[in-house]
Amino acid sequence: MRLSNIFKLFSYIYASISYTHRKLYDFSILKRHFITDIISIGNLSFGGRAKTDLTIEIAKFLEEKKIKAGVLLKGYGGKENYKLLEKNSENVSDEALLISRNTKLPVLVSKNKIIGAKKLVNEYGVKVIIMDDGFQSYYFLNKTDFLILFKNDIQGREILFRSFFREYKLANFIFIEKCEFSPNIPHDYFDxxxxxxxxxxxxxxxxxxxxxxxxxxxxxxxxxxxxxxxxxxxxxxxxxxxxxxxxxxxxxxxxxxxxxxxxxxxxxxxxxxxxxxxxxxxxxxxxxxxxxxxx
Structure with a gap:
């Protein structure tokens, strides 16, 4: 079987799993949680870039507007369920450190996003959560999805499975690397x-x-x-x-x-x-x- 056909097969399998997973939440078979307003930042390509840049920009904007916000990132490894970052915290990701050093907002790393979101609201009085890499976190109510699209995403070179691309239509707002692509969804361009x-x-x-x-x-x-x-x-x-x-x-x-x-x-x-x-x-x-x- 040709490699392109193998990728196509996996593309269909992944798309089916992703669709089924999302529909389980849409039909309330799996529970969604309302915690507070959530701004989710994500992309379609594996190892996607610019999420950290965008998280920092949105955090600075909310600070400027004096909106009580916090940042939630996925944590991996370790025994702790969550960790509030200091400017020189150890044993956390480089992205988490970058964000904590570029904003005064509380930055929480949590293995469980639901636990982390509740902690930001209950213990730090946060009204808006900026959530890194949350495009497919279907278990939150009141989540607004901001998606980052690069030229290579649009041309299909950066997305491992081509079926991912159609998921951009699920976003509420799209940041697009400067090009001629103009979706019928609220968007802005960047370079x-x-x-x-x-x-x-x-x-x-x-x-x-x-x-x-x-x-x-x-x-x-x-x-x-x-x-x-x-x-x-x-x-x-x-x-x-x-x-x-x-x-x-x-x-x-x-x-x-x-x-x-x-x-x-x-x-x-x-x-x-x-x-x-x-x-x-x-x-x-x-x-x-x-x-x-x-x-």
């Missing part, structure tokens, strides 16, 4: 701006022409295009740096430029490095108006 920051001095510098790039991100094509002429060390997603790793990174930084994203830098504090700083730019304020209308 990225890249800068290079020398750390720990926090000074902007020119794009490095030499050095070693260290990456632990699942979707790293943007870095490879940006710095394709440099040596790249690719590590697993959510990699935890050991003390030996950090010593080796210090050695690299003494010899030449050490380059990484903030995702790696939050896990290796104090190291001299050039950070690829990615800023998400929105073409309009449609998303802000939409949020204020739903909460």
């Amino acid at each position: 990225f701006e890249y800068r290079f920051i020398k750390m720990p001095e926090n000074v902007e510098v020119e794009k490095p022409s030499s050095g070693t790039v260290v990456l632990t991100t699942a979707k790293d094509e943007f870095v490879r295009k940006l710095l394709k002429e440099l040596n790249i060390i690719k590590l697993p997603d959510h990699y935890s740096f050991t003390s030996c790793d950090i010593e080796y990174l210090k050695y690299i930084s003494q010899k030449n430029n050490l380059i990484m994203t903030m995702k790696e830098y939050v896990k290796t504090p104090g190291i001299e490095a050039i950070i690829i700083n990615r800023k998400i730019n929105f073409l309009t304020d449609n998303w802000k108006k939409f949020i204020l209308d739903i909460i």
Whole structure:
């Protein structure tokens, strides 16, 4: 059987399972929970990117509007059911650390999203929850789904199973990487701006022409295009740096430029490095108006 046919078969199987799972909630066979207003951020592709960028932007916007909000992320491993993050918390994901360091909102990591959501409401007085990776969390009532679509998603190159793409119609609002796709769903367009920051001095510098790039991100094509002429060390997603790793990174930084994203830098504090700083730019304020209308 050809590989494309195998993918197509799995596509149909997955679509059927996903549809059945959703309908079990629609017909109240499985219970949905009302806790508070939830803004869910998700995407269609595996290892999807930009959820953290978008979570931070929405968190900052709600802070600016003085709306009592909190952030909920899925936790993996460990014995705790939940963990409220501090700026220098340990044993949590790089995404969680990035969010906690870029917002004053309470950021909770929980293995069980229902338990985590209840804790944010009952113990921290949260009125709105920003939930990372919640597009298929059908068990919440009052959940508004914000979906991120990249050009490659639309062209079908980034979605492992093509049947995923039609699920964009389930979203309430879509953030679309700048292109000509215009769905009949409230949406806004975005693109990225890249800068290079020398750390720990926090000074902007020119794009490095030499050095070693260290990456632990699942979707790293943007870095490879940006710095394709440099040596790249690719590590697993959510990699935890050991003390030996950090010593080796210090050695690299003494010899030449050490380059990484903030995702790696939050896990290796104090190291001299050039950070690829990615800023998400929105073409309009449609998303802000939409949020204020739903909460």
